[in-house]
Amino acid sequence: MMPAYSFRVRLWSGATSVVIPILLAAGALAATSYHVSQRDRAFSLKAITVALGDVIHFDNNDDFIHQIYIESPDFNFDSKESYPGNSIDVTFAKRGTYFVRCHIHPKMSLEVTVE
Amino acid sequence: MSSKSLQRLSLAILMMTAAASGPKARADDTLYRDLGGRATLERIVDGAVAMWVTDARIAQTFDNLNLDRFKRRLTDQLCELAGGPCRYTGRNMYLTHKGLHLDIVEFNALVEDLQDAMNQVRVPFRTQNRLLAILAPMKRDIVTR
Amino acid sequence: MGIRLPCAIAIVAMMSGVADSIASADGFDENLDRFDSGKLLATAGVNELEGAGGGGLVPWALITGYGTSQAIGADVHFTHIALPDYTIDSGGAAVGLFDRLELSYARLAFDTGSTGGRLGLGNGFTFGENIFGAKLRLMGDAIYDQDRLLPQVAVGALYKTNDQGAVLRAIGARDADGVDFYVTATKLFLVQSLLVTGALRETRANQLGILGFGGDRDNGYSTEFEGSAAILLTRAFAVGAEFRTKPNNLEFAGENNVGDVFAAYFINKHLSATLAFVALGDIATRKNQNGAYLSLQSGF
Numbered sequence: 001m002m003p004a005y006s007f008r009v010r011l012w013s014g015a016t017s018v019v020i021p022i023l024l025a026a027g028a029l030a031a032t033s034y035h036v037s038q039r040d041r042a043f044s045l046k047a048i049t050v051a052l053g054d055v056i057h058f059d060n061n062d063d064f065i066h067q068i069y070i071e072s073p074d075f076n077f078d079s080k081e082s083y084p085g086n087s088i089d090v091t092f093a094k095r096g097t098y099f100v101r102c103h104i105h106p107k108m109s110l111e112v113t114v115e
Numbered sequence: 116m117s118s119k120s121l122q123r124l125s126l127a128i129l130m131m132t133a134a135a136s137g138p139k140a141r142a143d144d145t146l147y148r149d150l151g152g153r154a155t156l157e158r159i160v161d162g163a164v165a166m167w168v169t170d171a172r173i174a175q176t177f178d179n180l181n182l183d184r185f186k187r188r189l190t191d192q193l194c195e196l197a198g199g200p201c202r203y204t205g206r207n208m209y210l211t212h213k214g215l216h217l218d219i220v221e222f223n224a225l226v227e228d229l230q231d232a233m234n235q236v237r238v239p240f241r242t243q244n245r246l247l248a249i250l251a252p253m254k255r256d257i258v259t260r
Numbered sequence: 261m262g263i264r265l266p267c268a269i270a271i272v273a274m275m276s277g278v279a280d281s282i283a284s285a286d287g288f289d290e291n292l293d294r295f296d297s298g299k300l301l302a303t304a305g306v307n308e309l310e311g312a313g314g315g316g317l318v319p320w321a322l323i324t325g326y327g328t329s330q331a332i333g334a335d336v337h338f339t340h341i342a343l344p345d346y347t348i349d350s351g352g353a354a355v356g357l358f359d360r361l362e363l364s365y366a367r368l369a370f371d372t373g374s375t376g377g378r379l380g381l382g383n384g385f386t387f388g389e390n391i392f393g394a395k396l397r398l399m400g401d402a403i404y405d406q407d408r409l410l411p412q413v414a415v416g417a418l419y420k421t422n423d424q425g426a427v428l429r430a431i432g433a434r435d436a437d438g439v440d441f442y443v444t445a446t447k448l449f450l451v452q453s454l455l456v457t458g459a460l461r462e463t464r465a466n467q468l469g470i471l472g473f474g475g476d477r478d479n480g481y482s483t484e485f486e487g488s489a490a491i492l493l494t495r496a497f498a499v500g501a502e503f504r505t506k507p508n509n510l511e512f513a514g515e516n517n518v519g520d521v522f523a524a525y526f527i528n529k530h531l532s533a534t535l536a537f538v539a540l541g542d543i544a545t546r547k548n549q550n551g552a553y554l555s556l557q558s559g560f
Contacts (some may be wrong), residue, residue, distance in 0.1 A: 041214075063214025098258070107179040112223050219328045220298035227300065230495065240494055241453050248450035252407040 035059055036110060038066045038082075043100070047111040050092055056112065058088045058100075066105070070098050146249075147199035149242045153190070156197075160190045162232030163225075172224035176215055196249050209256040218260040226250075277393050297560045298328040301495050302526045303403050303448075304356065306335040306534050306557050310468060311352040311420050312393045314444075316522050316536050316553055318486040318502045320457045321414040321446035323397055324364065325356030326529045326560055332357055335559025337366075341538060343551040345375040348470075352391070354559075362416075364393035365378025370470040375546060381427065382484025387470050388423040395444075402446045402455075411447035418442075420469035431544075432510045434479050438464045444486075455498065458487040467543055475509030482507040496526045506541075516541025520553060532557045 001025045022041040031053040037044035039061045050056065060066050060082045070077040074096050079088045081104070090100070100110040150156060164186055168177045177185075194201035205211060226247070233243045305322045308314040313324030316339075325333020333356040341348040368389040376385035395416035402412035418440040422428060425436035444459035460485045464473040474480070484507065490500030496509030503519040522536035536553035543549045 063210075104181050104184060105179050106181055218330065220293070220296050220330075223300055223328070225300050240492075244450045244453045244492070248406045251404045251450065254404040 004023050027092065033057060038102070038108070039060045041105045042108055043110040045089055045110060047113070049113040049115060051115055052095060053091065053093060055089055055091045055113070056100075058082070058090065060084050060086050060088075064104070066108075067103050071101075072096070072098050074098075123239055124156050142198065144198035144200070146242070146245050147194065147197040148211070150197055150238060150246065151236070153199065153201070155236055156190050156193050156199075157186075159185050159229070159232050159238070160193070162235050163229045164189075166228040166231060167225065170224055170228055173221050173228070176217070178220065193246070197246060207256070208253045209259075212257045213259055216260045217258055219254075219258050222254055222258050278323060290375065292330055293330050294327075295333070295560060296328055296331040297333065297529050298325040298331065299326040299333070299359075299529075300403065301529060302492070302498065302524075302532075304333065306336075306524055306532055306555060307331065307335065307339070307352065307364070307366070309339060309341075309348070309350050309366075309368070310391050310393065310420075310440075311337070311350070311354060311364040312363055312395055312418065313354060313356070313364070314415060314437075314457070314487045314532060315490070315500065315502050315524075316520050316538070316555065317504050318457060318459060318488045318516060319395065319416060319442060319444050320488065321397065321400070321412040321444045322402060323356040323359050323362045323395065323414070324354040324559075327356055327359065329359040333560055335557050337555060337557040339553065339555040341360060341540075341553045343538075343540065343543070343549040345546040345549060346373060346543060347371045351464065360397050362393070362395040362397075362414075364391075364395075366391045368395070368468070368470065370467075372544075374431075375544075381542060385427075387427075389469050390421045390423075390543075391469070392419045402448045402537075406448075406450050411445040413443065413445045415443050416441075418472070420465060422469055422472055428472035431471060431512050432476035433466055434474035434476075435464070438469060438471055438473030440465060440469075442486075453492040455488075455490040455492065455500070457486075459486040460484070461486060463507060466507070467515060468494075468506075471544065473509075477511045478507060478509040481495065490522075490524070497524070498526075499523045513545045514542050522553070530558060530560060 032051065033051060034048065034054060034056045036056055037059050038049065040063065041064060058068050062084055065083055067081045067083050068077065068079040068090060073099055075092045077090055082088050092112060095114050098112045100112055102108040164182060167173050188203065188205050191201045192203035195203045232245060303322065304324055304326055305313045305320045307324065308317055308319055312319035313322055314320035325335055327333030334354065336353045337351065339350040349369045350366050350485055352364060354362060354364035356362050368385040368391065369384065372379060372381055372385045374383050377383040393416060395414050397412065397414045400410045400412035421437040428436050438462055439465040442461040444457060446457040448455050462481045463484055464481055466472050466475060484505045486504045488500060488502040490498045492498050499522065501519065501521045503517060505517045506515050507516045518540045520536045520538040522534055524532060524534040526532045534555040538551060538553045540549040
């Protein structure tokens, strides 16, 4: 007995049930992770450009306690203090340019451009 | 007593005296009160920091530092060490200063300016020394160069 | 003669070996100031009569000069003592290396004045003495180890030569030169604003060597005790007292324990002045030689 759906419908639903998960997974993989080091009371970079949804891991590779904060109309972030060896993750979910600072070391600054 | 056991006895005495404790954070608050309490400690710390940041021997250490946060923590620490009702919640002296690679010249500059700051608020000399007696052993942890 | 030359050689060898290892262990750092005058005021002491870093009469375990453990310090001193029947003048220089080794030189002049005539030596007869000193800090930190009872401990030697050999032999002294060996321990009790020193010395010196070494009454080494206590009144001003016991080697004249009370003013790290009242006991048959002591020290 032939199924109710035609061969073409079955082929199409089979294909989409495979392709859509692959596309979704590819979309998730596309959110990049970056590592920025806190070292010698400075960020390892002066500026960085990331894509919407990307994550920056701020790794304390220093002898000092650090902290992360961002103050802007579009995006605010304020972390706990981070001990040497720890990491703070910041996801950039809004486009724009932000300055990442440390409230313990006023001269630390990282310019993040989110595209 | 044989010379060998005499040597052992001397070594034991030396080690005991070396390990014997002297001035530590006060169990009572006499020094805290004699220093003038938290209010005077804040003035001392304000005065000391004002000197440290302009003292060519040590100013570089205070570059790129949130001074308000530093002063609060230092005042908490001095208050606690003097027997006052405060709690210092920072890390130990070795870890906090390790990254600064301070040498003895810099440490002594910190001491001299602190003494000047205590002079400015008229802390009696003997009282100053009671506080310095608690701070002096930190030299071993703070001086790493 | 027997022990002196090998001792002197051993001391010089020890000094150069130590100085060598200290200098090389420090590494070479062009940013380091080798003349940092970094020690806290007054923590280098002054110079005692024989030239060693210390108080007025007693060598302390502190190393002279304001150079810290990574630097060198040095100073010159002049001391004048006016006694009823004599005057003593001392002048010299000392170097402190890396807060570890101290080398000093002092020249003592003991002027008998009109007493010289009465002693049969001639008025103004002067005994001159050269004193070469070395002191090595062994352990402890008098200033910073406030949480430990262990004092700062140093050992030292003073090689003394007197230029009046003939007269010395005539008064019963056996030698015109000699070496003192000492161990000294110093501790600053900041809680009490008190600086304390205790020392032990092996010596054959008569009147610090002014009247030679060894004698017809006693010729061997004797163990002497010395101590010093000073109250810090301000960062720049200390008052205190010292005592020293001395051998009694000569038949012709007895010798006593001595002491002083002093006030030391540290004007800055480059200049200090010490005023004292010294009680030097009997010297060469003249009794109760008590008088005024004034010393100036300049250095870095």
